[in-house]
Amino acid sequence: MTLLRLNNITRRFPLGSPLYGPRKYLVAVDGVSLDVEMGRTTGIVGESGCGKSTTGRIALGLEPPDSGGVLFQGLPLPRIDSKKWRAQRRQMQLVFQDTLAALDRRMTVSALIAEPLAIHGIGDPASRKQRVAELLHGVGLGEGHGMLYPHQLSGGQRQRVVLARALAPKPSLLVCDEPVSALDLSVQAQIVNLLMDLQQELGLGLLFISHDLRVVRHVSDRIVVMYLGRVVEQGRADAIIDQPAHPYTQALVSAMPRLPGGFDHYVALPGEPPSPTDRPCGCPFHPRCPLARDVCRQSLPELLPLGPERQVACHLVRH
Amino acid sequence: MLHKSFHNSAGAALLPAHGIGASATKPAISIAGLRVAFGDVPVLHGVDLAVNKGEALGIVGESGCGKSVTWRAVLGLLPKSAEIGGEARIGDLDLVGARQSVLDRVRGGRIAMIFQDPASALNPVHRIGAQITEALRLHRGLSGAAARAEACRLLDQVGIAAAASRLNAYPHELSGGQNQRVMIAIALAGRPELLIADEPTTALDATVQAQILLLLKDIQRDTGMALVMISHDLAAVAAVCDRACVMYAGQIVETAPKHTLLTAPEHPYTRDLIGAIPPSHGPRMRLTAIAGAPPQRNLSPGCAYAPRCRHAIAVCRTSRPEPRQVAARHSVRCLRLDAGTYQ
């Protein structure tokens, strides 16, 4: 069943001052549609600034889209800060990279995990205490950790606390924005395993955002590849990695260092990642695309189906 | 000269074990018994390693294991509060304890270094052309039109298009990847025998990361300089290097040719580290999650990895393993390997 659906979401930010000349906009997210199924993971991958975090925030209703809609369990998200929205927020939680910023330094771990329970008015103090102990255990921390403050924990332990806090109100959707990017590899593996175990156990839907295609491939059932605010390809994770159809996906896949070979099949992209303030016309990827033709410079390719489970936005892909 | 670098008190027995013993080439640098402490906290516990001329050597390990401190100590870039022991020889010259004037000449000359964050390493108020020609003046005595022509050639070599017109650009006008290319050009200005690249691509996007790594590899091959690539990503190191050292808590725990290290690692930490990387292809297997975290400071009397190691036995907690040569260029620091009981 579809837990979350983004329908043609667009988000623009005004550039510069409104007083001078016609207003210019940075289009951070441009017509993005995607689904997260219950108990499954949809991964979003793409380079810095392509709109991954903005998409995640819109999915949670933390930021309104300028156009398009968000459906959660089949219903439109209520207006931000309305009573209904706050009730719904229980169901959808955010986990992000910067754990020190996410956690109040003056609160103990136990208090931090209990806080969302209090905010959502879940249980009484005694049952909350019980739930905090369960959650600590669930994310692999001991009761002893409950007494500590965030700065007394390692990065991996802090990420566990953030996870426990997100899980406290028993959400059905977690949006994870670069949840392991700041962690050491050995600790990253702990958190990735934990996340996958918790998902199995609790039937969570995950929207997993990362710039690291290896991690995204590992956790995701479906992968959405973004470039300059647009979805250029999406489909089943294995299909995307094993047979990428879009030239950008092909380059991303080839830029994944492989063990033991390194970059044996590297497809070099000319030029540099573009800036969203300066979007090329036609296909946004054409200035770096090794295959670009005239049509690519002139018209924007639509995201069209390629087989039953995949969509690609490229003029040269035969749909 | 070669023998001289072997005969030192601290590293005499250890150096051959770390890979130069079997090879006849003269090392570009040989480090022996390198120790660093900040106050009373030791962070390097005797690093022994030699980089052969013309080879690409990778140094991998997790945050805080001492990758950067090793090379900063060698180049005299640590703060005064650091206590440094051991030696680091290039030819007859020992860089540990060398005078500042000597180090100034070596740095950017015979040995160049590039860092993770190019934007902070470049001077924001100077045009990149001026920064490259300054390096050419300092290390090669070039000036005027000759320096400008050489700067142009260097930018071209590092893959910056329309090099001549880019000389006038300021760092903020270039992307992160282009700035890293400029850093590489500055590093190459002194025609170094050895280039040390400390996490050169960590801050860059995936596609640019691959470009820069392959560029470094090409330059190393074309110029015959030695390259040391520091990274926490074993896969990135594998893409560039011929040989790699794995560091853990201030020591090198395994050194081997790349292929051996990846396909037949012996140290439990190396094995676990490889298992922790999500594979880029093939079936998706559960990752190896190493319990706990790397030690903040390792003061235990035993093997530094013992608290996290799945193969640890009682002796691992009480005595320190020495490097042991298991094959021609393959050395491992593990007690269970010594006893022959581990696998």
Ligand SMILES: Nc1ncnc2c1ncn2[C@@H]1O[C@H](COP(=O)(O)OP(=O)(O)OP(=O)(O)O)[C@@H](O)[C@H]1O
């Ligand atoms: N509140 C804002 N005001 C103005 N511009 C914004 C705002 N939030 C995001 N942007 C811009 O929108 C674009 C997309 O940003 P976003 O954070 O979604 O990218 P991202 O894919 O998450 O990148 P990263 O990998 O660096 O986290 C960027 O160019 C960013 O500068």
Ligand SMILES: Nc1ncnc2c1ncn2[C@@H]1O[C@H](COP(=O)(O)OP(=O)(O)OP(=O)(O)O)[C@@H](O)[C@H]1O
């Ligand atoms: N100036 C300093 N004063 C005190 N301790 C330091 C200093 N520089 C480094 N250290 C400590 O030395 C140890 C090794 O640090 P180093 O920077 O070499 O790690 P690294 O392997 O390069 O890690 P990373 O991957 O995070 O760059 C760390 O525990 C670090 O905290």
Ligand code: SF4
């Ligand atoms: S549409 Fe054209 S430019 Fe865009 S990815 Fe396809 S081939 Fe490349």
Ligand SMILES: [Mg+2]
């Ligand atoms: Mg982001």
Ligand SMILES: [Mg+2]
């Ligand atoms: Mg470092």
